[in-house]
Amino acid sequence: MGRLRSATVLASRTAELLVLAVSAYQSAVTLGGYLKRRGKDAPAGPPPAWRPRFALVVCARDEERVVGRIVGDLLGQEYPSELRDVFVAAHNCTDRTAEVARASGAEVIDVHSAVPGKALAIRAALERLGDGYDFVGVFDADARAEPGLLRAIAGRGPGADCLQAETVPIGDPEWIAEGYGFGRKARNLFWWQPRDALGLGTTISGCGWFVRPALLRAELPNVTTLTEDLELSVRLALRGVPVTYVSDARVAVGEARDLRTSVRQRLRWVRGHLLVVARYWPALAWRAARGDVRALDLAVYLLVPTRMLTRLGASLVALHALTRRAGALPMAVALPVAAAEWLVPGIIAIRERLLTLNRRGIELALRHGVLSLLWFPIGIWALLTARVQAWDHSRRTPEEVPDGERAAGR
Template sequence: MAIPLRALGPAIRAAEAAVLAISAYQSAVTLAGYLKRREPPQPPAAWRPRFALVVCARDEEAVVGRVVRDLLEQEYPAELRDVLVAAHNCTDGTAAAARAAGAKVIETSSPVPGKAWAIRAALDAIGEGYDYLGVFDADARVEPGMLAAVARRGPGAGCLQVETVPIGDPEWIAEGYGFGRRARNLFWWRPRESLGLGTTISGCGWFIRPALLREELPQVTTLTEDLELTVRLALRGVPVTYVSETRVAVGEARDLGTSVRQRLRWVRGHLLVVRRLWPRLALRAARGDARALDLALYLIAPTRMLTRLGASFAALHALLPVPAALPRAAALPVAAAEWTVPAVIAWRERLLSFNRRGFDLALRHSVLSLLWFPIGLWALLTAQVQAWTPTRRTTPEVPHGKPAAGR
């Protein structure tokens, strides 16, 4: 065993060093951003952008009316917002339900699946005169003050992403993934907001200048149009501004089969984005663009589960009397920070209650997070498959403007 390890020693040390470097970077960003807690700038009160609010819907008859009503009842001048539902490849009464709720509707179809086609149809239909186009999923719920919050952050921003939270579904799988969404907001996106780094477009609750979208959207080809568009914007120096002052509640898959298919599509799209755009992004990062560097690292390590396992393995390797290990002084502090920084922040922010329910939720989230590894492996073997299966919307009724999960 010692001889093969010695032969592989340089490669093992290089891999562990890379993992430790990324882990240390992520812990530093999380801690520094959490401690800074930058107050968002207040724009001139006179600036009131005009919004085109687009709901992308595919067979969403059961839920589309809720989000349309949420958007029509925003605490924002009615003459400065229009709601449009893009009923894309629908086979049910989505269009009729949207019209009944008060939205303008366009019915569109395409030979291939993907939300990008619905967004393109809406972009063609809205015409000129809008400052921002906002994109929403049909099963979302929106706080009444969302547009006012986006307007306060809008001047100078090319693209913005509102914080997304789980819709408050008690189903076992949905609640487990929903906890992960809240943890990601706390440990990942809000620290980057404080430090002035960009976020990623998250599929729902994002806003973009129409002229910018018209230039970039025709180039989008993957089924993860949100991630691909994020990278394309970064390549032209346009960050996605994170808006944590308001929230959009989104649903999670409620059964294992739907969840696996959904996440398989996400990982396949992620891998295609990495293959096609990462080299250009890395080159921009090498030229000194800190936001491009942050996004490039996210693309190769999109979850702390990867860095946590990698840093823990490197620390264990350093503690054992085997060759090819890195010095303990390098491995142990990084691994300790990987575990303790999120734990301390979670305790301070009361992300998880210290009782039986809290333990169950943490365990559930850990199990579901580990499922990313077999899903990722299968996606790697089938990366060229572009399949989109509609998700059945069976999320519980949530009162208007009341996303069930807090910050």
């Protein structure tokens, strides 16, 4: 009986130490990257001797009411017109998407497939592209692109094989969309920007990413999950290719505006995430064990993709320590880590004015917290149905987002 008790205490302490280690790591990355970023000079403009040529691919499925906006944004870039071409991959469309895109100035690629997924639309576009492009850029049809997007990407392009623009929420006052939009801005500030400053790289985020054509042609045929962005990110990491984050190149994306759409969308994301973990995590962990720091960071992300998990875990460990029961970790170990989980992002959020200390700001933060709790039941259901490969399409219309609005800011 005594041996069983000792083994249980050892297992409990080991698990709690692992939780604290991951939590402390995430807090250190957030704080270290933030401080380093604040000390950096403004990024230099693109080298005049090198201007990459872009093939810009918009993936669209029944998006006739919004596709013209993103095509117009990309054709209106502050970048030489002879160095960019816009293609729209109209995937299984049953409306006038292709006609509207063509009238807006894009070259249209009609794609028809029995299997769902954005990867098929991108693959069809790749087959149509000629040679001579330095980067392929991928966009969603309901996104908006700032006029200086390509100029900023070009400035970080030399030496990079894959780049991800910062995605920000489109200004949308709807209750659910605004709450999730707050979370997107928080993730940029606490997660991606610090990793960029520390040279850790990021992941492809579905829209506004750019990659070398040869690399995309080599890897895309092997991408089979419905989270093609995450799977491609991991495959690139296994090749030693980081995803460079470009925070001064922004693409505004829409958020789900109703609970049903949000749940279906996030259910697909979690299912795809779980499949990526099952297929690639051992190889990624092996690469990390051989000294690849970026692979280690990505391996940690695959297992703990949100600070909600580390914050909950560190807080529970701290509460256990406060009880001073047998097997609890010392308070001097648990409490500082738990405090960092709350204080580091909180102080940064206030300093960067993501969180305003008024009724409006607190209400928005609480709203985001409530919506974030939905990840737990969604995650459980996704775990039970991980093999389901279902793509539930959700459309956005100009009526949902005013046509004049673009990025809502960082």
